[in-house]
Amino acid sequence: LERRTAYRAAHLRAAWEAHTRGELVLAGAFADPADGAVLLFEADSPEPAERFARADPYVRHGLVTRWWVRAWTTVVGERAQQPVVPED
Secondary structure, three states: OOOHHHOOOOOOHHHHHHHHHOOEEEEOOOOOOOOOOOEOOOOOOOHHHHHHHHHHHHHOOOOOOOOOOOOOOOOOOOOOOOOOOOOO
């Protein structure tokens, strides 16, 4: 956690900018242990998430050494992309 202090403001600034553009929906580190994070993007392609990761100060300065972008098929909730409601 101490290693990220020098880059945290730039990381959070980039995250809030992505959120303002409508790309980043939610983001945050895992709780105890803080050994990773989830960033949820909403986009038509993986490009905004990949662009964010490649430019992220945590990645560029070696604090994050592995990351990946995965599509997520949402089926429950008001914003679900492919709602599936069981018939009674």
